[in-house]
Amino acid sequence: xxxxxLKVSGLKKSYGAITAVNGVSFExxxxxxxxxxxxxxxGKTTMFNSVLGQIRPDAGTVELNGRDITGLSxxxxxxRGVGRTFQTLQVFGKMSVRDNLLVAAQEHxxxxxxxxxxxxxxxxxxKADALxxxxxxxxxxxxxxxxxxxxxxxxxxxxxxxxxxxxxxxxDEPCAGVNPSLVGGISTLLKELNQTRGLGQQRxxxxxxxxxxxxxxxxxxxxxVMVEGQVMAxxxxxxxxxxxxxxxxxxxx
Amino acid sequence: xxxxxxxxxxxxxxxxxxxxxxxxxxxxxxSYWLIFVIANMGLNLTIGYAGQKSLGHAAFFGIGAYTVxxxxxxxxxxxxxxxxxxxxxxxxxxxxxxxxxxxxxxYLAFATLGFNTAVWLVMRNEEWLTGGxxxxxxxARPSLFGLSLDGNLRYYxxxxxxxxxxxxxxxxxxxxxxxxxxxxxxxxPIRAESLGVHIQAYTLLSFAIGAAYxxxxxxxxxxxxxxxxxxxxxxxxxxxxxxxxxxGGSGYFFGPLLGSAVGVLLPEWLRFAQGWYLFVFGAAVVxxxxxxxxxxxxxxxxxxxxxxxxxxxxxxxxxxxxxxxSS
Amino acid sequence: MTDFLQLVLSGLATGSIxxxxxxxxxxxxxxxxxxxFAQGEFVMLxxxxxxGLMAVGLPLWASFLVTCAVAVLVLGWGFKxxxxxPLLKFGLMPIVVATIGLAIAMRNGIRAGFTAEAHPFPxxxxxxxxxxxxxxxxxxxxxxLAMSLVLVLGTQAFLAKTVTxxxxxxxxxNTDSATVLGINVxxxxxxxxxxxxxxxxxxxxxxxxxxxxxxxxxxxxGTKAFFAxxxxxxxxxxxxxxxxxIVGVAENLASAYISPAYKDAVALVVFMAVILFKxxxxxxxxEERKV
Numbered sequence: 079x080x081x082x083x084l085k086v087s088g089l090k091k092s093y094g095a096i097t098a099v100n101g102v103s104f105e106x107x108x109x110x111x112x113x114x115x116x117x118x119x120x121g122k123t124t125m126f127n128s129v130l131g132q133i134r135p136d137a138g139t140v141e142l143n144g145r146d147i148t149g150l151s152x153x154x155x156x157x158r159g160v161g162r163t164f165q166t167l168q169v170f171g172k173m174s175v176r177d178n179l180l181v182a183a184q185e186h187x188x189x190x191x192x193x194x195x196x197x198x199x200x201x202x203x204x205k206a207d208a209l210x211x212x213x214x215x216x217x218x219x220x221x222x223x224x225x226x227x228x229x230x231x232x233x234x235x236x237x238x239x240x241x242x243x244x245x246x247x248x249x250d251e252p253c254a255g256v257n258p259s260l261v262g263g264i265s266t267l268l269k270e271l272n273q274t275r276g277l278g279q280q281r282x283x284x285x286x287x288x289x290x291x292x293x294x295x296x297x298x299x300x301x302x303v304m305v306e307g308q309v310m311a312x313x314x315x316x317x318x319x320x321x322x323x324x325x326x327x328x329x330x331x
Numbered sequence: 332x333x334x335x336x337x338x339x340x341x342x343x344x345x346x347x348x349x350x351x352x353x354x355x356x357x358x359x360x361x362s363y364w365l366i367f368v369i370a371n372m373g374l375n376l377t378i379g380y381a382g383q384k385s386l387g388h389a390a391f392f393g394i395g396a397y398t399v400x401x402x403x404x405x406x407x408x409x410x411x412x413x414x415x416x417x418x419x420x421x422x423x424x425x426x427x428x429x430x431x432x433x434x435x436x437x438y439l440a441f442a443t444l445g446f447n448t449a450v451w452l453v454m455r456n457e458e459w460l461t462g463g464x465x466x467x468x469x470x471a472r473p474s475l476f477g478l479s480l481d482g483n484l485r486y487y488x489x490x491x492x493x494x495x496x497x498x499x500x501x502x503x504x505x506x507x508x509x510x511x512x513x514x515x516x517x518x519x520p521i522r523a524e525s526l527g528v529h530i531q532a533y534t535l536l537s538f539a540i541g542a543a544y545x546x547x548x549x550x551x552x553x554x555x556x557x558x559x560x561x562x563x564x565x566x567x568x569x570x571x572x573x574x575x576x577x578x579g580g581s582g583y584f585f586g587p588l589l590g591s592a593v594g595v596l597l598p599e600w601l602r603f604a605q606g607w608y609l610f611v612f613g614a615a616v617v618x619x620x621x622x623x624x625x626x627x628x629x630x631x632x633x634x635x636x637x638x639x640x641x642x643x644x645x646x647x648x649x650x651x652x653x654x655x656x657s658s
Numbered sequence: 659m660t661d662f663l664q665l666v667l668s669g670l671a672t673g674s675i676x677x678x679x680x681x682x683x684x685x686x687x688x689x690x691x692x693x694x695f696a697q698g699e700f701v702m703l704x705x706x707x708x709x710g711l712m713a714v715g716l717p718l719w720a721s722f723l724v725t726c727a728v729a730v731l732v733l734g735w736g737f738k739x740x741x742x743x744p745l746l747k748f749g750l751m752p753i754v755v756a757t758i759g760l761a762i763a764m765r766n767g768i769r770a771g772f773t774a775e776a777h778p779f780p781x782x783x784x785x786x787x788x789x790x791x792x793x794x795x796x797x798x799x800x801x802x803l804a805m806s807l808v809l810v811l812g813t814q815a816f817l818a819k820t821v822t823x824x825x826x827x828x829x830x831x832n833t834d835s836a837t838v839l840g841i842n843v844x845x846x847x848x849x850x851x852x853x854x855x856x857x858x859x860x861x862x863x864x865x866x867x868x869x870x871x872x873x874x875x876x877x878x879x880g881t882k883a884f885f886a887x888x889x890x891x892x893x894x895x896x897x898x899x900x901x902x903x904i905v906g907v908a909e910n911l912a913s914a915y916i917s918p919a920y921k922d923a924v925a926l927v928v929f930m931a932v933i934l935f936k937x938x939x940x941x942x943x944x945e946e947r948k949v
Contacts, residue, residue, distance in 0.1 A: 130525070156527040168522040170515055181511040185527035193508040200508050225639075242527065378751075434937040436750065437693060441888050442933040448926050456919045566881065570695070570758055577755040609766035616759025621744055624752035 081144060083108045083283050084129075084246055089138035091121075091128050098124040099135070100307035106246070106283060111272055113298030114287045117328055121307040122287050123165060126248055130162055131155050142246070157186075161244035165251050169234050171224025175215060178223050178234055179206040183241035206241065213237045213267060229260045236264070240271060240282075248285045253293055261290060265297050295319065303328060343495075350487055358483045362555055364595045365487075365494045366548045371576050371587035372501055373544025378573070379581035380505065381537030382517025383431055384440035387447035388572045391420045391542040393454060393564030395549025400467040400559040401460065409473035409554060416550040417543045424542025428535035447566045454561040466560030470553050480554075490551055497547060502584065504540075513537060517582075578619060580626025589627045593619075663793045665910045671799035672868075673906020674806030674899070678861040679883035680890065681810055681898035682854030688830035688893060689850035692742045693754050696761035698880025700733050700855065705862040705871045706768055709777055718780055726859045734855040738848055761876070769873040781867035802864045809860050810899045813853060817895065826850060882909075885929045891939025900940060904928060 082105035091099040098121045106112045116122050128135040131152040140148045142158060150158070170178050184200040187193065193200065210219045213233045218226055223234055232252065239247050249268075253261045271282050288294045294301060295315040303310040303324050310328075311321050318324055350358055374388045398419055399412035430442040454461050461467065472481045480486045504510065515523035516533050524530050553559050571594055579590020597615070601608040623629055679697055686692045694700070704725045711721035741760065745752045783801035787794055817823035828836040829846040837843050861879075869875055882905050890901025905925045912924035938944050 132521075152521075152525040153527065153529060156525055162525055164522065164525075168519055170518045170522070172518055173511065173514055177511055180508075181515050181523075181528070182526045184508040184511065185529065187508075190529065190532060193512075194504060196508050198506050198508070198510075238526065430934060434933060437687070437892065438888070438933060438937040441884060442930070442937075444884070445926055445930045445933060448922065449930070452920065452923055452926070567877075574755050574758050577751045581751060606770035607766070610763050610770055613759045613761070613763025613766060617741065617756050617763065620752045620756035620759065621741070624745055624748035 082106060082141075083110075083143060084285075085139075085141040086129060087139050087141075089125060089128055089140070090136045091124055091133060092136055097307055099128060102138070102304070102307070102309055104302050104309060104312055106285060108245075108283055109272070110283055110300060111268065111298045112283070112285045113294040113301040114285060114304060115289070115291070115294055115301060115328070116304035116310075120304045122304050123250060125304070126162075126250065126285075126287065130160065130248060156242070156244070159242075159245040160248070161239040161242060161246070162248040163235050163239050163250055163252065165254065167228070167231055167235055169223040169231050169238070172222060175219045175221060175223050175226070175234050176206055176210065178238055179209060179241050182238035183243075186242050202241070209237045209241060212270065214263070228255060229257050232256055232260075233264075233267075236267070246283050246285070248287075250287050251289065252286065253288055253290045261293055265293055268297060346491060347488075351484060355483055358487050359555075360596060360599060362483070362487045362490050364591055365490045366552050366555065367572070367575065367591040367595055368587050369494055369497055369551070370545045370548035371572055371579070371591050372498060373541035373548075374572055375541075375576050375579075375581060375584075375587050376501065376505075376513070376544070377537045377541035379576060379583070379586065380510070380517065381513040381533065383534065383537055384436060385443045385538070385541065386440050386566065386569050386573055387427070387443035387445075387450075388541070388545050389564045389566070389568035390447040390450040391424060391545035392549040392552065392568070392572075393450065393561070394420055394423060395546030396553040396559045396564070397454065397461055397467070397549075398546070399550040399553040400470050403470055403553075404467055409471070409550075412553075413547070413550045416546040418546075420546025420549075421539045421543040424539035425535050427542070428538035431534050431538060432531055444566055444569070447564075447569050451561055451565055454564060461561070464560065466558060468558040470557045470559065472554050472557070486555065490555070493547070493551060497544065501544075505584065509533075514582075574616065578616065578626055580628030583626065583628035586626055586628050593627075660793045661914070662911075664795070665914055666907055667793070667795055667803075668799050669907035669910035670903055671802040671806075671906070672865075672910070673886075673903040674803050674810070675861050675865045675902070676879070676882045676886045676905050677810050677899045677902025678806055678857045678864075679879060680886035680902050681813060681895060682857040683883050684887045684890075684892055684895050684898050685830075685850050686854050687887075688895070689826060690738075690742060690847050691746055691750070693750060693757065694737075694854075695754060695757040695880070696764060696876075697858070697883050698876025698878070699761045699764040700729075700858040700876070701861045701865070701879055702768065702871075702873065702876035703733065703764055704729050704859040705779065705866040705875070706772055708862065708866075709779065709871055710772075712780075718782070722859065722863055725862075726856055729855040729859050730852045732855075733858065734852040735848060737855075738851040742851070761880070765873050765876065772873070774873060776870040776872040779866035779871050782863065798867070805860070805864060807899075809857065813857070814895060814899075822846075822849065882925070885925055888939055889925075889929055889932050891942025893938060894942045897939050897941040 084106040086105070087103045089099055089102045090097070102125055114122055124133065127133045129140050131150050131154065134149050138148070139146060142160065147155060147158060170181065173181065180199050180202050183202050183205070184193065187200045187202065188196065199206070210216050213236070215230060215233055215237070218230055223231060226234065232255075236249065236252055239249070252264055256264070268284065268286070272284065286294065286298060298315060300312060300314055301318045302312045303318060303321075305327050311318060311324050313321065350361060353361070370388065370392050374385060377383050377385050395416035398416040399409060402412035402415060403409060427443065427446055431439050434442060455464055457463065458465070472479070472486055474480060475489065478485075480489050505513070512523070512528050512533050515526070515528050516530050516537075520530050575590035575594035576587060577590070578593050579586035579588065598608060598612050601611050604611050619627075623633075625632070679701060683694060683697050686694055707725045707728060708718070708721040711724055712718060716724065741756050742753065745756055781798055783797045786797040788797065788800070817827055825836070825841045826846045826849055828839065828841055829843050833843055836846070865879070866875070886901035886905045887898055888901065889904055890897025890899065908924040908928060909921055913921040916924070932939060936942075
């Protein structure tokens with residue numbers, strides 16, 4: 079497949095007098111792990127909420143595999159193969175871990191009517207177990223998600239985004255609030271998921287927003303630096319580390 | 332799990348074997364209780380499993396009852412009235428679901444309250460249709476395959492059978508992927524939507540299915556009491572149904588069973604307190620909520636949580652002791 | 659035309675009493691997330707308390723003051739510590755059901771323990787009539803309207819202009835920030851409960867003369883207070899007055915011009931229209947859904 083997986087052009091979003099996102103453009107190639115870094119308030123989350131249908135952008139377009147998806151709802155985007163995690167932990171606390179994973183993909187099986195008669199796990203049991211094993215949370219799989227530790231819940235949260243095998247997954251600060259020892263584990267997991275992605279030939283593409291520099295530099299193929307609502311630089315980790323503008327504005331080495 | 336299965340079988344056996352020994356009033360109470368179990372199963376789906384707010388459930392109960400009453404007064408069969416009641420309430424329930432898409436929480440609760448008031452006003456004032464405050468009387472009991480259900484005992488068994496069938500259908504629905512979709516809608520609708528859960532459709536359906544159950548209950552109610560007037564379908568009645576679901580345990584499958592018992596049977600048992608029985612009932616509800624905010628069926632979960640907390644602190648104490656011992 | 663004006667005026671008077679109940683209801687919701695389904699009974703109980711005190715010889719004004727003190731203690735502090743505080747952390751359902759139970763208990767406690775009969779209640783105002791530009795107004799209506807307005811506007815001024823009042827508003831808008839700013843949140847919340855109790859006492863004083871004291875007087879009053887609070891704007895205390903007046907006037911006009919049977923319908927129609935088109939109420943602020 080040629081061409082970018084995701085193409086964002088000229089995205090703008092303002093809240094009254096404040097322009098949170100001011101003309102952002104970038105591309106994410108298939109199979110790429112694309113990092114997004116920038117100071118707090120630089121508009122990263124607003125930009126992604128605009129791309130992912132949580133907010134309507136004021137201007138600009140978003141294309142997925144060449145098709146315009148600007149302004150589509152989160153539901154429609156999920157149906158087109160886009161998954162995401164949120165900045166704050168968003169698991170279903172009263173459901174078991176396994177059920178959390180099942181519900182993350184069950185709506186892709188059949189129609190609403192057929193699902194009335196489907197078995198409880200919609201035939202997704204094996205896939206859920208595989209992800210549980212990959213994420214090393216088998217020992218808590220039957221516990222209610224709300225009873226897990228923060229780090230374990232974070233893993234469930236991330237696993238949920240991958241259950242429906244989306245073409246593109248956005249991870250919004252996957253390491254926030256997580257034990258340093260777990261950060262390495264998350265990085266390894268993401269690299270694994272990037273390399274092997276179920277049935278398709280295509281490797282999983284991710285966009286990762288993070289503040290943990292070591293994590294981002296180690297994991298990502300390319301990185302976008304966002305400052306004050308605009309793109310300051312896009313490049314490989316090495317290029318970004320060497321970029322004087324970025325160093326002055328953000329990395330401050 | 333084993334314990335509750337045995338309990339359930341024993342309970343069902345009692346419900347089948349004991350009634351022939353009950354007096355007429357006792358049979359009536361049991362029938363009344365089962366009808367509310369059906370209605371509240373529907374409400375439990377809407378507010379307990381899908382997390383919506385509904386303070387207008389009695390309106391559907393009433394629409395179901397009046398549908399059967401009007402149909403039978405026109406000379407038609409109960410067996411036409413019943414499906415009409417269920418289907419009619421399903422459609423109206425879908426309609427009530429639309430405000431639910433636009434407003435949340437307490438505003439939704441008030442919208443349903445307004446809906447109930449409107450329906451009740453129509454019931455009370457439109458004499459040409461509903462008989463107004465005079466109501467519709469002489470509603471007959473149906474016949475099933477030629478067997479008359481006129482007797483109180485026979486009609487009770489019929490209601491029991493309907494309760495079991497409707498309960499089984501609901502059980503099946505909640506154990507299908509729909510069950511998890513409803514729970515996702517309740518606990519985190521934004522995440523649910525981003526995972527592909529069609530929260531609007533499930534919201535509408537939670538109202539529609541809940542309403543259909545109330546409609547079925549209302550249909551059975553019409554032939555039970557054989558006289559239908561607006562009084563049982565007020566906002567006050569909806570509020571009592573809400574109370575029954577929460578007291579039993581909202582979101583627990585058997586909650587309506589217990590909650591309806593509290594709402595229907597407890598006031599009867601309290602009659603020994605004579606003039607004060609309703610005061611005691613109200614006070615009991617307050618105390619019950621303070622003790623068990625998640626309802627009666629949350630007792631097992633609370634015990635389990637206490638046990639886990641005890642085990643965790645015992646584990647911590649043990650490891651602290653072992654560290655102390657080795658240092 | 660004069661009939662119309664008379665109806666509007668007496669509607670305003672009744673509506674201003676609904677506003678008192680609605681204001682307390684709204685404040686409780688804003689400050690603590692409490693939905694009080696016993697709000698009507700919170701008016702009924704002070705009415706009977708005053709009756710009881712007068713029966714043992716206290717004059718009306720003294721009965722009112724003692725009742726206010728008792729109400730602040732029982733319906734303010736007692737309600738907060740006994741029911742609201744323990745249950746609010748479990749979401750809306752338990753407190754809704756607990757207040758439903760409380761309403762049932764209060765209604766039937768008075769019925770069984772005191773009387774099931776309707777009792778007359780002395781009015782603050784003499785039975786005088788005024789004739790202004792051809793329109794007949796009773797002193798009761800005028801006095802009621804004036805007093806309620808003073809109380810409602812006074813409460814709103816207290817909230818907007820005093821330090822304590824602004825602290826209470828801060829708690830209502832953002833409890834966590836208020837705590838960080840050093841505001842004694844539990845005490846501010848208690849003040850809200852206390853104000854609700856006092857407003858309920860005032861409502862009792864003003865409405866009972868006309869509608870008589872009966873154990874079930876709280877039911878219609880409570881419902882109308884809810885309607886009024888929603889119509890006016892549940893997250894804005896200024897809305898309570900507007901909502902109350904709308905309900906009062908609509909009721910009166912509907913009863914006269916449509917039919918007494920559909921008296922409740924006009925307020926209901928306004929209520930439903932508000933819920934569907936402007937759910938935050940006529941004066942309310944739009945509430946965002948938080949991600």
